Amino acid sequence: DIQMTQSPYSLSASIGDSVTITCRAGHNIGNYLNWYQQKPGKAPALLIYAASTLQSGVPSRFSGSGSGTDFTLTISSLQAEDFATYYCQQSYITAYTFGQGTRLEIK
Amino acid sequence: QVQLVQSGAEVKKPGASVKVSCRASGYAFTQFGINWVRQARGQGLEWVGWVSGDNGSTYYAQRLQGRVALTTDPSTNTAYMELRSLTSDDTAVYFCARLLRAGWILYFDSWGQGTLVTVSS
Numbered sequence: 001d002i003q004m005t006q007s008p009y010s011l012s013a014s015i016g017d018s019v020t021i022t023c024r025a026g027h028n029i030g031n032y033l034n035w036y037q038q039k040p041g042k043a044p045a046l047l048i049y050a051a052s053t054l055q056s057g058v059p060s061r062f063s064g065s066g067s068g069t070d071f072t073l074t075i076s077s078l079q080a081e082d083f084a085t086y087y088c089q090q091s092y093i094t095a096y097t098f099g100q101g102t103r104l105e106i107k
Numbered sequence: 108q109v110q111l112v113q114s115g116a117e118v119k120k121p122g123a124s125v126k127v128s129c130r131a132s133g134y135a136f137t138q139f140g141i142n143w144v145r146q147a148r149g150q151g152l153e154w155v156g157w158v159s160g161d162n163g164s165t166y167y168a169q170r171l172q173g174r175v176a177l178t179t180d181p182s183t184n185t186a187y188m189e190l191r192s193l194t195s196d197d198t199a200v201y202f203c204a205r206l207l208r209a210g211w212i213l214y215f216d217s218w219g220q221g222t223l224v225t226v227s228s
Contacts, residue, residue, distance in 0.1 A: 001168075001169065032211075032212065032213070034215070036152075038152075043202050043204075043219065044144075044202070044215075044218060045218070046214055049212055049214040050209070050212040050214075053212075087152055089152075089214075091213040091214060094166045095168060095169070096142065096215075097154060098151060098152040098154065099151070100151045101151040
């Protein structure tokens, strides 16, 4: 399996701030990297696929970048609804492993 | 629109089995695979396995191999996850998710609402 490591584990920020979450793959995965957002009690929701392609309906303040082993998710101008947990996921091989998650909290 | 609706919460004793269903609508069921993901309380997402929507091919997480079985019934557009020899470590919310392929890129674009499986004596 390919191990996915996110940092930080948790993050505090204020509305209007910009934040960046990092995801590192234990193997070169090209751009086979997806990002999901999960709110308490809800299923995850796709934000970004192929490292940088925004899913339809996702606000443009979300952006993703990277390739190979290092990836980032950036949220600019945080809104109240963005406070949630974020997961990266590799789809390079069929054991579609997730990062451990980054919890974004309101400061 | 694409919808995945899962069966209700289950309470099982250690050593028992559980079977969770995921009924799909709004798309051609046989053209997409279904993945299962679980999440223990307060923990992250753990991929359980994948089942093809057309020919029933499967791929399982190594740590669950031998205890999990994923199947589909195309006549009812339903996918199933059966987990055997349950222990308290299997207590979690189980999600199904559709696997979408865009060229060589794969991602989970639609998710079920989740099914809580509790294993307790």
